Amino acid sequence: MGKILFASSEVHPLMKSGGLADVSASLPIALHQNGEDIRILMPAYRQTLAQIDDAKEVASLKLDGYHQPxxxxxxRLPDTNVVLWLLQSPHHFDRDGGPYSQPDGRDWHDNAARFALLSRTIVAIACNEAGLNWQPDIVHCNDWQTGLAPALLSQREHRPKTVFTIHNLAYQGLFSRETFEALDLPEALWQMDGLEFYGLLSFMKGGLMFADHxxxxSPTYAQEICHYEFGYGLEGLLKLRAEQGRLTGILNGIDTQQWHPGKDPYLSKNYSSATLRNKSVNKSALQQRMYLPERAETLLVGLISRLVPQKGIDLSIAAINTLLSNGADIQLVCLGSGEPGFEQELRVLRARYPDKVAVNIGYDEALSHQIEAGVDVFLMPSRFEPCGLNQMYSLRYGSLPVVRRTGGLADTVVDASEDNLKDSTATGFVFEQASVESLTETLQRVLELYQHPRKWRRMMLTAMAQDFSWHISAQAYQSLYQTLNGN
Incomplete structure (x- = not known):
């Protein structure tokens, strides 16, 4: 088995701002269970160190472009045997706020320096210059925060192979030419076939241009990013890499221990496909917790999301508003935070329909599990969605997802068309256009099918039978690693 360095700017539960953190924990755990010698590298944020009491110093590094070692x-990653290395540089990481932004939500002014430091550390470990007496065969980088590492490694003779995973192409790590100079990066990298992107420095492009793979x-997202609508100006480069056979879509898995309706400690009553009636106990409990009338016959809709345009929040608000104003028997439970305008629109919707709409602005891990278990359907009408995890959690919990046909949503949810209902393959509701009309029509279709309990129950059982564990995806990564190493 090989040696793998897995580098990420966030890893659950030590730092999380989105799905990257979940993947950066569960994929290494699955690879470790499959016998790989994998080590995770992440920054030692203040909140991360607060959760760890047994870390020991194993190396001190002096890196190019930085005065302080x-x-x-x-x-170890909590509750596992996976080795975790924390990059400690108090000047860069010992501060309140998130991994990329200040407590007030604005980006840290020195993000380029912070994540260039992470990339240089990756290079030092990769080239066995960190004094760890351990050199990886594969360096697996994730998103723009690690994008400089494949670029810097490309200039080294004896280097491991590099894999770069795009979790969301919308965030590219774009900085000025002055920043490029301030980071003391090799001048040879400032070119169109390097890090330069329309006069700016692109961290993301470093990974796309220089990684071996x-x-x-998700497979669908791998195709979408080769086109103008989803490529953010990088579609030409991505298309070229795809034609070279160096771009692959591998569907994320989910942590099936953490998301397990039969064992979930946050639920009022655990359930499985054999005890499906117990799911209704969670519906009542959720209605009660969110101060909604306890009505078993009302369609309870869940929404857990960052409140940003990507997630189609505007479509959700408008469609629910339309249905409620037409007297539809539905309730909405929403958990999330994001753009103040969307937060306000949700508060207005709740004020207009206090017995139909419940809103929790913020994030609450327990509540997110209770929503997944308690709702009848889960709303995820994203404009684009590289993979998405919540629709997979929903399927596992028998809460049927309503999704737009894009990215990982297209790869994981089977529409309740007549044919799919007949042959028992349907697991949710899929629509095409990112429009209020399309979503409203789909929710009307949901309401109609909800009147047929036997068909609905069959769909729930099909949904819960889907396997989205990391087992299959981890094997796909292992086979990619072996191919890269010529095995």
Whole structure:
């Protein structure tokens, strides 16, 4: 088995701003279980160190472009045997706020320096210059925060192979030419076939241009990013890499222990496909917790999301508003935070329909599990969705997803068409256009089918039978690693 360095800017539960953190924990765990010698590298954020009490210093590094040496701390990913290295540089990471932004939501002014430091540390470990006496065969980088590493490694003779995973192409890590100079990067990298992107420095392009292989988090997203609508100006480069056979879509898995309706500690009553009636206990409990009338016959709709245009929040708000104003028997439970305008629109909707709409602005892990278990359908009308995890959680919990046909949503949800209902393959509701009309029509279709309990129950059982564990995806990554190493 090979040695793999897995580098990420966030890893659950030590730092999380989105799905990247979930993948950066569960994929290495699955690879470790499959016998790989995998080590995770992430920054030692203040919140991360607060959760760890047994980290020991294993290396001190002096890196190009930085006056102060940095240290590497070693510990284990909580509740696992996976080795975790924390990049400690108090000047860069010991601060309140999120991994990329200040407590007020604005980006840190020195993000380029912070994540260039992470990339240089990756290079030092990859080239066995960190004094760890461990050199990886594969360096697996994730998203723009690690994008400089494949670029810098491309200039080294004896280097491991590199894999770069795009979790979301919308975030590219774009900075000025002055920043490029301030980071003391090799001048040879400032060119169109390098890090330069329309006069700017692109961290993301470093990964796309120089990695030995690129992966994305679903097969459909791998195709979509080669086209103008989803490519963010990088579609030409991605199309070329795809034609070279160096771009692959591997569907993310989910943590089936953390998301398990039969064992979930956050639920009022655990259930499985054999005890499906117990799901209704969670519906009542959720209605009660969110101060909604306890009505078993009302269609309860769930929404857990960042409140941003990508997620189609505007479509959800408008479609639910239309249905409620027409007297539809539905309730909405929403958990999320994001753009103040969307937060306000949700509050207005709740004020207009206090017995139909419940809103929790923020994030609450327990509530997110209770929503997945308690609702009848889960709303995810994303404009684009590289993979998406919530629709897979919903399927596992028998809460039928309503999704737009894009990215990982297209790869994981089978529409309740007549044919799919007949042959028992339907697991949710899929629509095409990112429009209020399309979503409203689909929700009307949901309401109609909800009047047929036997058909609905069959769909729930089909949904719960789907396997989205990391087992299959981890094997796909292992086979990619072996191919790269010529095995």
């Amino acid at each position: 940095v240290t590497l701390l070693e510990t 690129i992966t994305t988090v």
